[in-house]
Amino acid sequence: MDALNSAPARRSGQLGEEIEERIVTGVYPPGMRLDEQELATAFGVSRTPVREALIQLASSGLVEIRPRRGATVPEMSADRLCEMFEVMAELESMCGRLAARRILPAEQARLQEAHQACEAARDAGKPDLYYQLNEVFHRCIYDASHNGFLAEQATALHRRLRPYRRLQLRVRNRMDTSFSEHAAIVDAIIAGHGEQAAELLQKHVVVQGERFTDLVATLRQMNAPAAPEALATP
């Protein structure tokens, strides 16, 4: 029963976000069974809100519900992850292309501001902070595309890929290369070079997803620590 940590009771929308957080941070690792009753007692609520949260998360792909067989955290194969990064790259690329054409002066300022904040984090050698500011940076580009629907889609996918991207930032000095790539991207967007921005963003994202070995290693690393019984893959 104590596989799921107990936590203070939360309100409606909060519950889903808390479960999502625990999934993307690996507290509930891929393959883990999510028992409604357990979650309910763990969060100090009844089964109903838990069920609704799980259904919501299932629609966005973060959990998998099979009828009459309960909910589990889906195991993302390396293939699947590559597919998702491939799509992410295209969405980011599109955002960049549109942003270069449509960005407003105020948004230019915010973009450069976010970029400089990243620089500070890099210089300070704080990968966690950099990771956080990196999200802000990318969101600036999404917004500058002036396509609200696209921005939503990109944000959602970005969120889903968070845990995998996060681990990648730690290895090597990815922070440095990431930042210099950012610099080129900012220049292209400000200069209004749509295709160039698109290309740069495509590579920027693909780099994170294309190395099979790194990814598989990342996956193994994420699967290892917790849920010993759920990891048997027969």
Add this chain to the structure above:
Amino acid sequence: MDALNSAPARRSGQLGEEIEERIVTGVYPPGMRLDEQELATAFGVSRTPVREALIQLASSGLVEIRPRRGATVPEMSADRLCEMFEVMAELESMCGRLAARRILPAEQARLQEAHQACEAARDAGKPDLYYQLNEVFHRCIYDASHNGFLAEQATALHRRLRPYRRLQLRVRNRMDTSFSEHAAIVDAIIAGHGEQAAELLQKHVVVQGERFTDLVATLRQMNAPAAPEALATP
């Protein structure tokens, strides 16, 4: 209470699809309030499965749930629709580019088969049938991209845009132009010309979304017929 037609009782997953169907076919028009109790009695089930279905539909954007204020069919502005078509065009384009590189012989056969089926529907002058086979055709391309995640995303968005695309097919002789565009797309994919396929698909989709006047007219037409009280936008 009889704003929502009564229907025979359905089982779990079916309910969500039935509601979705009624939304995309305009039986539940944009702006309409979806009362849980009404839907429950209309479908002959309790509020619980209705609620779950609504939550699921909300995650995919087909209904809008505001906390403590119930569910409504979201009003899609012309702007919003254009945004969605813009993204759809990019996804289709990406599918085409990948398909040209990765399509297998068996998939080539299925693609051409679907294309010929469309031709038959056009020659027979059956827009409804063409519309249906058009979906099959596009799904062939999604699958041929060999990116399952991308295929899922494209399919989902395609579904959401269904009602708007459908109306567009009726006006003019869109069937003819659509079919000849399809022909060029098939050729490009079979020939392995990724960029060309991407471009053609981009235009093929954008054509449907880019004409503001047509779209706005379409929207008006959809808003007009039903739900007289829900349409008041104060």
Add this chain to the structure above:
DNA sequence: ACGATTAATCTTGTATACACAAACAAAACT
């Protein structure tokens, strides 16, 4: 008569209860 405040009603959000289906285990039969 009009506006504000309060009461009533309605709808959502949550909890509890029950029914059925699936997985597991044990026993009987081949």
Add this chain to the structure above:
DNA sequence: AGTTTTGTTTGTGTATACAAGATTAATCGT
């Protein structure tokens, strides 16, 4: 001994009941 069958148990799916917030209506005050 292996396999099938049946009983038990666990957990999901649906229904109903209750509580809290929101909307509407009515009443009171200015």
